[in-house]
Amino acid sequence: xxxxxxxxxxxxxxxxxxxxxxxxxxxxxxxxxxxxxxxxxxxxxxxxxxxxxxxxxxxxxxxxxxxxxxxxxxxxxxxxxxxxxxxxxxxxxxxxxxxxxxxxxxxxxxxxxx
Amino acid sequence: xxxxxxxxxxxxxxxxxxxxxxxxxxxxxxxxxxxxxxxxxxxxxxxxxxxxxxxxxxxxxxxxxxxxxxxxxxxxxxxxxxxxxxxxxxxxxxxxxxxxxxxxxxxxxxxxxxxxxxxxxxxxxxxxxxxxxxxxxxxxxxxxxxxxxxxxxxxxxxxxxxxxxxxxxxxxxxxxxxxxxxxxxxxx
Numbered sequence: 328x329x330x331x332x333x334x335x336x337x338x339x340x341x342x343x344x345x346x347x348x349x350x351x352x353x354x355x356x357x358x359x360x361x362x363x364x365x366x367x368x369x370x371x372x373x374x375x376x377x378x379x380x381x382x383x384x385x386x387x388x389x390x391x392x393x394x395x396x397x398x399x400x401x402x403x404x405x406x407x408x409x410x411x412x413x414x415x416x417x418x419x420x421x422x423x424x425x426x427x428x429x430x431x432x433x434x435x436x437x438x439x440x441x
Numbered sequence: 442x443x444x445x446x447x448x449x450x451x452x453x454x455x456x457x458x459x460x461x462x463x464x465x466x467x468x469x470x471x472x473x474x475x476x477x478x479x480x481x482x483x484x485x486x487x488x489x490x491x492x493x494x495x496x497x498x499x500x501x502x503x504x505x506x507x508x509x510x511x512x513x514x515x516x517x518x519x520x521x522x523x524x525x526x527x528x529x530x531x532x533x534x535x536x537x538x539x540x541x542x543x544x545x546x547x548x549x550x551x552x553x554x555x556x557x558x559x560x561x562x563x564x565x566x567x568x569x570x571x572x573x574x575x576x577x578x579x580x581x582x583x584x585x586x587x588x589x590x591x592x593x594x595x596x597x598x599x600x601x602x603x604x605x606x607x608x609x610x611x612x613x614x615x616x617x618x619x620x621x622x623x624x625x626x627x628x629x
Contacts, residue, residue: 336615336629337587339622343564344588345572347486351495355474358502364467 465509474502480519480589481526487572487584488530501529516598523591524599527581534577564627571621579614586611 351357465473478498485497504525512521572580585596586607593611597604619629 333615336618339564339627339629340568340583340587340618343568345487345565345569347482347494348491350478350482350498354478354495354499355471358474358499359467359470361499361503362470362506364470 463510465506470506473505477505477519477522478502481522484523484526484584484589485530487588488527488577488581489533490569490573493533497529497533501526504529517595520595520598523585523589523595524601527585527599531577531581567622567625567627571618574621575614575617579610579617582607582610583614583618 481501482494482498485501486494489497505522508521508525512518572583575583581600582596585591585599586593591599593604593607597607600607622629
C-alpha cells in the first residue's frame with residue numbers, strides 16, 4: 328500500500344474507521360424511564376373487558392365442575408374393609424389368632440397342686 | 442430521514458425550547474435521540490472504545506436532557522451535542538478509576554502490537570489500534586476533524602480551545618499516525 332498526502336491519510340482513516348456496534352434495542356425506553364417519562368401502558372378501559380370475561384369464565388368453569396360431579400353415577404362397591412384389615416396384619420398379629428401352647432401360670436399352679 | 446426534514450424538526454425543537462425553557466416532552470426527546478444517537482455513539486466509541494459504550498451513551502443523553510434549558514440557541518445543536526459527547530468520553534478516560542484500566546488495556550495493546558503485524562487482520566483493526574496509540578487530545582482531534590469532517594473552527598468550539606491548538610494537535614497526531622501505520626506497511 329502506498330498513500331501520499333493528507334487527503335490520502337484522511338481517506339484511509341475514513342474508509343477503515345472504527346464502527347460502533349448498534350445500540351441496544353431498548354436504549355430509548357431505558358433512557359425514557361431514567362428521565363421519568365411514562366412508558367405507554369394499555370389503558371384501563373381496554374383491560375376491563377378482559378378481566379370481566381376472565382371472571383365470568385372462571386365462575387362458569389367452577390359451576391360446570393360442580394354440576395358434572397353431581398351427575399356422575401354412584402355405584403355400590405362391595406365392602407372390602409376386611410381385605411384391607413387382613414392386608415395390614417403382620418406376622419406378630421397372627422400369633423394372637425393361632426392356638427397357643429402357652430398354658431400360663433394358672434395351669435402350672437394346678438399341676439403343682441396348688 | 443432527509444437532512445432538510447431533520448433540520449426542520451431541529452428548528453421547531455429549538456424554537457419551542459426557547460419559548461418554554463421546560464424539559465422536553467417525551468416526543469421531543471424521542472426525536473432528539475433518533476436524530477443524534479448514531480453520532481453520539483460513534484464519537485464515544487471512536488474516542489473510548491467499546492468498554493462502557495452503552496453506559497456512556499446513556500449518560501451523554503442524560504447530560505443533553507439536563508442541559509436543554511441552558512442550551513445557547515445561537516449555537517448549532519450538533520456542535521453542542523458533539524461537545525457533550527466528547528466531554529463525556531474524555532471524563533470517562535480521565536477519571537481516576539479508569540486510569541488504571543486504560544493502563545492495563547494499553548499494556549495489552551502493546552503486547553499485541555509487539556507480536557507483529559500478522560496479528561492485525563484488517564485495516565480497520567490497524568486504524569483502531571493506531572487511534573488507541575494516540576493521546577486522548579490527539580485522538581479526539583483526529584476523530585472530529587478527519588473522521589467526522591468538522592471544520593477546524595467547529596472542532597475548536599467543541600473542544601473549547603483555539604483553532605491554533607487544534608491545528609497543532611492535528612499536525613502531531615497525523616505524524617504519529619503515519620509513523621504507526623508505516624510500521625505496518627501502510628505508507629501515507
